Amino acid sequence: MTGPKLIDPYGTPAGADPRGALQSITLDLDRTEGESVNKMKSTHLEPFPDPVLEVPDDLKRSVIVSSVDYLLNWARKSSVFPLQSGLACCSFEMISAAMARFDLARFGMEAMRASPRQADLLIVAGTLTWKMAVPLRRLYDQMAEPRWVISMGVCATSGGPYYQSYSVVPGVNHIMPVDVYVPGCPPRPDALLYGIMQLHDKIRRYSLNGQAAGRE
């Protein structure tokens, strides 16, 4: 053999962990992560029921119009701050919906919050894999109530083209309750805006008498 003897680029010492020096450091982290993913897979078998607004029977017969409800719901629906999170290609349609041409700011939604503590709306924009499901559920849990979820695109809604894939969640409603589904692959910004307007309609119908806004 000519030329210099090649060396191990990572400088693994002799007699080290046979799986590699780096792995001996990170193995515990990986195992913890894997356990959390497997736990989520085994415990989230059934989808959450979609949160629908139900009027109790005793209220159906008598209409109550509350100005407090109106004011509260108007304030809520006019400042739904979305969480700045995108999973796949749908997020680019979400981004262009926020740009000047489609102008999400018309709905008081221009402030995409980088922190879930300040966000009201989680737009699941793109394919959700099981490995990403754990962090996304954590983001959802960190959002303050009332909170809403829009499932954007067929991947988030049912798995879409990746239905029955080994790594994709078959619908984000297995991970968290979904308020509005927006079909499309990807949906145009118009479709997302329509979905957001549907959500606005839904928020308008909450009442202090009935179901609290944005609960599971």
Place this chain on the structure above:
Amino acid sequence: MTTVWSGGALAEAIEAFAPGSVESSAGSDVWLKPESISTVCEGLKIRSEFKFDLLSSLTAVDYIDHFEVVYHLTSLPMNASAVLKSRVGHGRTEASIASVVPIWRGADYQEREVWDLMGIRFDGHPNHKRIMLWEGYPGHPLRKDYVTYDQSIASTAPGAADSLKGAE
């Protein structure tokens, strides 16, 4: 224009410095014996007539009765490219081959990906673990006999059991 080594010429050139390492050659491919992959790759990288300093891609194919690891090499100084292959895991037994990370560091993630999805072990890899799926995932999903384990439709599909049987 990049020169593509023909399989025959490359096999001859490899035999010149590492005798007995070539299994066969055809077209633009050379099939190497798996136990000689380290010697041959090291020679291809540092010898002046090759200077294959870049591993363009490392991937694997499932041929049911065996696996094939494929190396695409590029030489920037000589403006040449070559394809190496190696058959491992005959009869779907424990498939393993020597890691080429000590030779091309770019092989690190690609070998981990092949291990993750195809289940071929790379001996001597400095960080041999899954790269995309999570720790504790059952099986290697790009294998031909892999059946999606949590989707009842996939496992009851007609022919699913037969394809598994044929693979064994």
